[in-house]
Amino acid sequence: MIVRVPVVEKILSINDQLAEENRARIQSAGLFSINLMASPGAGKTSLIEKTLPRLKDKCRVAVIDGDIATSIDSDRAAAAGAQVSIQINTGGDCHLDANMLRGALDQTDLTQFDLLIVENVGNLVCPASFDLGVHKSILIASIPEGDDKPYKYPAMYRGVDVLVVNKIDLLPYVPFRMDYFEHGVQVLNPGVLTFPLSCRTEEGLDAWVDWLFQNAIHPTRNLELET
Amino acid sequence: MIVRVPVVEKILSINDQLAEENRARIQSAGLFSINLMASPGAGKTSLIEKTLPRLKDKCRVAVIDGDIATSIDSDRAAAAGAQVSIQINTGGDCHLDANMLRGALDQTDLTQFDLLIVENVGNLVCPASFDLGVHKSILIASIPEGDDKPYKYPAMYRGVDVLVVNKIDLLPYVPFRMDYFEHGVQVLNPGVLTFPLSCRTEEGLDAWVDWLFQNAIHPTRNLELET
Numbered sequence: 001m002i003v004r005v006p007v008v009e010k011i012l013s014i015n016d017q018l019a020e021e022n023r024a025r026i027q028s029a030g031l032f033s034i035n036l037m038a039s040p041g042a043g044k045t046s047l048i049e050k051t052l053p054r055l056k057d058k059c060r061v062a063v064i065d066g067d068i069a070t071s072i073d074s075d076r077a078a079a080a081g082a083q084v085s086i087q088i089n090t091g092g093d094c095h096l097d098a099n100m101l102r103g104a105l106d107q108t109d110l111t112q113f114d115l116l117i118v119e120n121v122g123n124l125v126c127p128a129s130f131d132l133g134v135h136k137s138i139l140i141a142s143i144p145e146g147d148d149k150p151y152k153y154p155a156m157y158r159g160v161d162v163l164v165v166n167k168i169d170l171l172p173y174v175p176f177r178m179d180y181f182e183h184g185v186q187v188l189n190p191g192v193l194t195f196p197l198s199c200r201t202e203e204g205l206d207a208w209v210d211w212l213f214q215n216a217i218h219p220t221r222n223l224e225l226e227t
Numbered sequence: 228m229i230v231r232v233p234v235v236e237k238i239l240s241i242n243d244q245l246a247e248e249n250r251a252r253i254q255s256a257g258l259f260s261i262n263l264m265a266s267p268g269a270g271k272t273s274l275i276e277k278t279l280p281r282l283k284d285k286c287r288v289a290v291i292d293g294d295i296a297t298s299i300d301s302d303r304a305a306a307a308g309a310q311v312s313i314q315i316n317t318g319g320d321c322h323l324d325a326n327m328l329r330g331a332l333d334q335t336d337l338t339q340f341d342l343l344i345v346e347n348v349g350n351l352v353c354p355a356s357f358d359l360g361v362h363k364s365i366l367i368a369s370i371p372e373g374d375d376k377p378y379k380y381p382a383m384y385r386g387v388d389v390l391v392v393n394k395i396d397l398l399p400y401v402p403f404r405m406d407y408f409e410h411g412v413q414v415l416n417p418g419v420l421t422f423p424l425s426c427r428t429e430e431g432l433d434a435w436v437d438w439l440f441q442n443a444i445h446p447t448r449n450l451e452l453e454t
Binding site: 039040041067068069070072073092093094121122123124125126129142144145146148149151152153154155167169170173174175200 | 267295296300321349356378394427
């Protein structure tokens with residue numbers, strides 16, 4: 001098993017180089033880009049479905065969906081109004097890496113868009129280790145997942161720029177100590193920008209969409225890219 | 228990136244050898260053993276917490292918990308009545324492997340127990356690839372995760388012996404097409420033994436615990452081990 005560590009390091013080092021190339025490419029195309037990460041079923045695709053209609057006629061959005069299998073997510077993104085929706089099937093890999101994203105970026109002309117949404121594979125572990133070269137990393141937590149997730153998946157909570165807390169409409173029906181959850185988040189990622197919302201009832205969605213829109217219409221050439 | 232495939236194959240081959248050793252060891256100790264897998268927050272630890280008190284005074288249970296970090300899960304298992312509760316912190320790895328389980332088995336005398344519950348890392352992808360050498364693989368699906376998970380994580384759904392569908396108490400509050408979910412399950416794993424239940428309301432728990440108990444008290448030396 002000892003072989004695993006150096007190999008993973010080598011892969012991560014190659015990944016970092018490719019992420020730099022993606023970063024330069026996205027930067028020069030001038031669009032805003034995000035990497036959506038979450039557990040399976042926390043609501044990545046639902047958030048995209050609820051976000052896109054609100055951005056319609058305001059900005060042009062490309063969606064790149066990563067999944068083990070199927071095109072369910074990219075079909076949903078296209079139906080919700082993505083101008084371009086590209087599916088990456090990882091064929092077993094539990095995360096997107098910068099090379100996969102590069103392949104997807106090759107499929108489209110980035111200068112035609114204001115916003116690029118990358119939906120990662122549903123996983124709270126491995127996606128945290130692979131820089132893709134986008135502006136912001138977004139984690140979607142979900143109320144029914146439970147309040148202990150920051151403690152149990154610290155790398156993911158530590159590494160993100162924005163936290164979306166989805167399914168707040170289920171708070172009355174599940175045991176979830178919000179103060180315990182928030183304490184875990186604050187220890188790992190003090191002051192992280194947080195959007196509590198429900199994709200189902202649409203409560204809280206406006207603040208999230210406004211943030212995204214402000215970034216998308218901002219001249220992103222001057223934004224500092226995440227490293 | 229091409230290096231990754233042969234290395235993963237080599238690791239899996241080493242893993243399979245170690246799983247065989249675990250299998251022989253568990254077999255000769257005569258206890259029944261399960262590998263609980265699920266997304267983060269689907270209810271692995273909650274299921275253990277609700278199961279152990281029902282088995283108290285009936286059979287002796289050891290729990291081995293795999294997590295990236297913390298001993299939250301093994302503390303909960305111990306509080307719920309596990310005679311032995313061992314925590315494996317993978318330190319970043321997104322799954323348990325047979326070598327980790329071997330290290331945990333070294334910590335205890337297996338002949339003292341009737342049932343071994345291994346709680347894997349919360350992840351619907353990688354744990355499916357690593358045989359641990361236990362009798363049965365159990366997947367816990369969860370209603371709020373959504374009805375499309377069999378389609379999106381086929382390897383996990385295809386490879387398990389038993390499916391627990393948890394959080395059925397949330398069915399009135401979330402969109403979940405049971406027929407669509409069940410169709411996906413049946414295509415991948417026809418006739419898989421399924422226990423719909425709610426750890427919160429305890430509906431459906433008895434059937435699950437009975438199945439576990441019947442296996443635990445059965446002379447498992449004659450049971451065919453999962454391969």
